[in-house]
Amino acid sequence: MCWSPDADLIAGGVIAALGIGTLAGVRRRTDLPLAALPLLLGTHQMVESVVWRGQEGTVSPSVASAARVIWAVIALPLLPLLVPVAVLLASSSAAGKVRRRLVFLTGVGAATSITLAVALAREPVKAHVHGHTIAYTVGIAAAPLVVAGYLVATLGALLVAEDRTIRTLGVVCTVGSVVCFLVWRLAFASTWCALAAVASLILLRWAWGSRPMTRPSGLDRTRLQN
Numbered sequence: 001m002c003w004s005p006d007a008d009l010i011a012g013g014v015i016a017a018l019g020i021g022t023l024a025g026v027r028r029r030t031d032l033p034l035a036a037l038p039l040l041l042g043t044h045q046m047v048e049s050v051v052w053r054g055q056e057g058t059v060s061p062s063v064a065s066a067a068r069v070i071w072a073v074i075a076l077p078l079l080p081l082l083v084p085v086a087v088l089l090a091s092s093s094a095a096g097k098v099r100r101r102l103v104f105l106t107g108v109g110a111a112t113s114i115t116l117a118v119a120l121a122r123e124p125v126k127a128h129v130h131g132h133t134i135a136y137t138v139g140i141a142a143a144p145l146v147v148a149g150y151l152v153a154t155l156g157a158l159l160v161a162e163d164r165t166i167r168t169l170g171v172v173c174t175v176g177s178v179v180c181f182l183v184w185r186l187a188f189a190s191t192w193c194a195l196a197a198v199a200s201l202i203l204l205r206w207a208w209g210s211r212p213m214t215r216p217s218g219l220d221r222t223r224l225q226n
Contacts, residue, residue, distance in 0.1 A: 001045075002193040003132035005052030008045045011193035016042025018200040025207035033086035034166075035207045038200035040082075044074045045193055048134060055129050068125040072138060076120060080150045081106075081113035084157035087166060094162035101160045109153030115146055131188020151177075165206040173199055 002008040019039025026035045047070050054064020088102040119140045126137040140146055155177070158170030176195040183191050 001048055001133060001190040003189050003191075005049045005056070008049035008052060008193065011197060012042045012045030012047075012049065014042070015039075015045060015193070015197055015200050018042070018197070018204050022200065022204045022207045025204070028090075028092075030089040030092050031207065033082065034090045035203065037083070037086065038196075038203050040074065040078075041196040041200060044071065045196065047071050047074070051127055051134055052129075055127065055134070065124075068127050068136070069120075072120055072125040072136065075136075076138065077113040077117040080109040080116070080153045083154040084109040087157040087161050090166070091162035098160060098162050102157060105153050105157045105160070108149050109157070112146060112149035112153055115149075116140065133184060133188060133190035163206065165202060165209065169199060169202045169206070172202065 002011050016039055019036065019042050022035045022038050023032070026032055047067050050059060050067035051064065051071055053059040054061070054067060059067075084102060084106040088099070088106055091098060091102060094102070116138075119138055123139040127134050128137075129135075155170055155174050158166055158173060161167050161170065173195065176198065180191045180195055183189055
């Protein structure tokens with residue numbers, strides 16, 4: 001989320017471009033879900049620019065309603081499941097302890113995702129301008145518990161990842177989330193798009209890092225030795 005429709009559109013375009021570059025650097029199929037996150041975040045920003053336009057009355061109510069639903073689906077049920085699953089797939093060679101933690105966090109993300117999906121199915125997504133940001137309203141039962149599950153699944157998966165760069169991303173996202181929340185509460189301005197851009201740059205570096213494409217099979221190792 002950014003502080004205006006134009007900022008959302010521009011930031012979304014830049015982040016989506018970083019996402020394309022991140023996907024271009026992928027060497028393993030199991031890294032694709034994690035590498036796709038910047039493209040998803042960029043799309044999310046651009047969708048919110050349409051939500052802004054809906055609040056201004058410059059797009060039709062049906063288009064604005066569709067944009068609100070798409071925004072909510074990405075932000076709520078999709079991300080808490082996608083992030084731990086993506087980190088788990090990218091950590092295919094991780095030690096047993098790391099994988100067990102990621103499997104547990106994936107379970108937390110799945111439970112959170114189902115809860116949020118049910119909430120979205122039951123009630124319409126509402127939005128209104130609140131300072132220099134868009135405030136969304138979704139009826140969620142036991143909201144504090146759901147928010148806790150969301151944060152544990154997404155930030156937790158990044159923080160316990162096998163790869164050091166992904167763990168760094170987890171630290172940046174954890175600190176950045178606190179800062180963005182405080183700015184939103186104190187100034188009613190959204191800086192989440194800046195955090196999304198920083199996270200995308202870290203994932204771009206990760207995707208283009210020196211990592212093996214696949215582990216050689218036993219036959220390939222024999223040939224290499226010969």
